[in-house]
Amino acid sequence: MESKQRLIAKDLLAKIKSGQYRPGDLLPGEVQLTELYGTSRETVRKALRHLVDLGLIQKVRGRGSVVLNLDRYKFPISGLTSFKELNASQGLNAETKVLVLEERPSPEYFMTAELTSEPATFIRRLRIINGEPDVVDEDFILKSVVPEIPLGEAANSLYRYFEDDLGLDISYATKLVTFEKAPQHVAKLLQVASVAVVRSMVYLQDTRLFQLTTSYHRPDKFEFSDFARRQKL
Amino acid sequence: MESKQRLIAKDLLAKIKSGQYRPGDLLPGEVQLTELYGTSRETVRKALRHLVDLGLIQKVRGRGSVVLNLDRYKFPISGLTSFKELNASQGLNAETKVLVLEERPSPEYFMTAELTSEPATFIRRLRIINGEPDVVDEDFILKSVVPEIPLGEAANSLYRYFEDDLGLDISYATKLVTFEKAPQHVAKLLQVASVAVVRSMVYLQDTRLFQLTTSYHRPDKFEFSDFARRQKL
DNA sequence: CAGTGGTCTAGACCACGCC
DNA sequence: GCGTGGTCTAGACCACTGG
Numbered sequence: 077m078e079s080k081q082r083l084i085a086k087d088l089l090a091k092i093k094s095g096q097y098r099p100g101d102l103l104p105g106e107v108q109l110t111e112l113y114g115t116s117r118e119t120v121r122k123a124l125r126h127l128v129d130l131g132l133i134q135k136v137r138g139r140g141s142v143v144l145n146l147d148r149y150k151f152p153i154s155g156l157t158s159f160k161e162l163n164a165s166q167g168l169n170a171e172t173k174v175l176v177l178e179e180r181p182s183p184e185y186f187m188t189a190e191l192t193s194e195p196a197t198f199i200r201r202l203r204i205i206n207g208e209p210d211v212v213d214e215d216f217i218l219k220s221v222v223p224e225i226p227l228g229e230a231a232n233s234l235y236r237y238f239e240d241d242l243g244l245d246i247s248y249a250t251k252l253v254t255f256e257k258a259p260q261h262v263a264k265l266l267q268v269a270s271v272a273v274v275r276s277m278v279y280l281q282d283t284r285l286f287q288l289t290t291s292y293h294r295p296d297k298f299e300f301s302d303f304a305r306r307q308k309l
Numbered sequence: 310m311e312s313k314q315r316l317i318a319k320d321l322l323a324k325i326k327s328g329q330y331r332p333g334d335l336l337p338g339e340v341q342l343t344e345l346y347g348t349s350r351e352t353v354r355k356a357l358r359h360l361v362d363l364g365l366i367q368k369v370r371g372r373g374s375v376v377l378n379l380d381r382y383k384f385p386i387s388g389l390t391s392f393k394e395l396n397a398s399q400g401l402n403a404e405t406k407v408l409v410l411e412e413r414p415s416p417e418y419f420m421t422a423e424l425t426s427e428p429a430t431f432i433r434r435l436r437i438i439n440g441e442p443d444v445v446d447e448d449f450i451l452k453s454v455v456p457e458i459p460l461g462e463a464a465n466s467l468y469r470y471f472e473d474d475l476g477l478d479i480s481y482a483t484k485l486v487t488f489e490k491a492p493q494h495v496a497k498l499l500q501v502a503s504v505a506v507v508r509s510m511v512y513l514q515d516t517r518l519f520q521l522t523t524s525y526h527r528p529d530k531f532e533f534s535d536f537a538r539r540q541k542l
Numbered sequence: 543c544a545g546t547g548g549t550c551t552a553g554a555c556c557a558c559g560c561c
Numbered sequence: 562g563c564g565t566g567g568t569c570t571a572g573a574c575c576a577c578t579g580g
Contacts, residue, residue, distance in 0.1 A: 079568060085542055105546060116570045130540055134480065134516050137547050138578030142516050251535040255488050255505050255528040272488055283367050283375050300486040302535060306479050307363055309318055312549060338565060349551045370566050371559030
C-alpha cells in the first residue's frame with residue numbers, strides 16, 4: 077500500500093526528472109496540488125516535505141516551492157546509496173570481485189562503549205571501474221540480522237538483496253571520512269600508499285545495527301558529496 | 310514568535326541532552342506528549358520530525374520513539390556548522406588568523422552552467438588548533454548578499470555575524486570532499502604536501518547563493534562525519 | 543491586494559509490536 | 562487487545578512576497 081503522500085512525491089519527482097519542472101521553476105501552489113491530486117493540503121505538504129529532504133526543492137514563503145539544481149550532484153545526495161545503484165545512475169563501467177566471504181567476528185575497533193564484538197559475515201570486495209581497481213570494501217554483516225549470505229549476492233548489490241529479498245528496512249547510517257596510510261593488502265590491491273577511508277555503521281528501521289563497513293578508495297579518484305540543511309533549533 | 314512544534318522540539322532536545330532521556334530509551338508516546346504540551350497530535354509529530362532530522366531519535370512503529378546515541382559524533386552531524394560553533398562543542402583550543410580580506414571576483418571553476426563570476430569578498434583564514442596550523446579556509450562571500458564585511462567579524466564566526474547581525478537565513482549547502490595535492494601557499498602554511506579539501510556552496514532560504522568556500526585540511530587531522538538517512542521514494 | 547507557504551486543530555482509521 | 566506510530570481530513574488563522 078503506497079500512501080498518497082508518497083505517490084504525490086513520486087509523481088512530482090518524476091516530473092522534475094523528466095524536465096517538466098526545471099531548476100528555478102516553481103511547483104504549482106499547495107492549494108493547486110490539493111485539487112490536482114484530490115487530497116487535503118496537509119497531505120500535499122507531507123509529500124513536498126519528502127522532496128525537501130531529498131534536496132530537490134526549497135520552499136520559500138510567499139513565493140512557492142522552487143526546484144533546485146540536480147546536476148550538481150555526481151555522487152549521491154548524502155551517501156547511503158549502494159555501489160550498484162551508483163553505477164546505474166552514473167553509467168560507469170564497473171565490475172565487482174569478491175575476494176573473501178567468510179564468518180568472522182566484527183572488529184573491536186569499530187565498537188563504541190556498549191558495543192562488543194559479534195558474529196558476522198565478513199566480505200572483502202574489489203571494485204574495478206573502467207578497468208582500474210579503485211575501491212576495496214570490507215563489510216561485516218551481523219549474523220543476528222542476516223545469518224547467511226549467498227556468494228552470488230555478494231557480487232551483486234547487497235542492498236538489493238537485503239531490501240528486496242530479505243525485506244530488511246535499512247534506515248540510517250553514520251559515516252566517517254578520513255585520509256590514511258593504506259593497510260598492506262589494500263596498498264597492494266589499489267597500488268597506492270595512501271587511501272581515502274569511509275567507515276560506516278548502518279542501522280535498520282528498528283534501530284538494530286546490522287552492517288559495519290570500511291571502504292578504501294584511491295585518493296585521486298575519491299569524491300564524497302553531501303547535501304546538508306542547516307539545523308536550527 | 311516560536312512555534313509550538315519548535316518549543317516542543319527544543320524542550321525534548323534539552324531533556325535528551327541533560328540525560329533525562331538516554332540513548333536507547335523511549336520518549337513518551339505521542340498521545341502522552343499531546344497532553345504534556347497541550348497541543349494536537351500532528352503538532353507533536355512535527356516536533357518529533359525535527360528530532361528525526363537531527364538524527365537524535367528514530368521512530369519505530371508499534372514501539373515508540375527511540376533516543377539514539379549522541380556521542381558517536383565528534384564532528385557535527387552533516388557539516389553545515391561553522392568553525393566557531395565546532396570549537397565550542399568540542400572544547401578545542403583554537404585560534405583564527407585572517408590572512409587576506411579583499412574584494413575579488415568569485416572564481417570560475419566553482420561555477421556551474423548558468424553561474425558566472427560575481428563580485429565578492431575574499432577571505433583567507435588560517436585555523437590554528439592547539440598551537441598547530443590545521444586548516445586554511447578560503448571564502449568568497451557574494452557582494453550581492455553581503456556588500457561589506459568588517460575585519461573584526463572575519464576573525465570571529467562569520468555565521469554568527471550573518472545570522473544574528475544581518476538576519477540572513479542560511480539554509481542549505483552542497484559539499485564535496487576530495488584529497489588533493491596542496492596548492493603552494495597552502496602547503497607552506499600547513500607544512501604538508503597533500504590536503505583534504507572540502508568545497509561548499511552555501512545558499513539562503515530564498516535559494517540565493519551567497520558563499521563559496523574551499524577548505525584545506527591537514528590530512529592527518531581531517532575527519533568528516535555524516536549522518537544519513539536512506540532516501541526511499 | 544491576492545497568493546504563497548507555515549502553523550495548528552480535533553477528530554478518524556490503519557498497521558504494527560508486544561504481551 | 563492495547564498501545565504505538567503512520568496516514569489523512571477539512572477546516573482555520575497567520576506571515577510573508579509579490580505586484
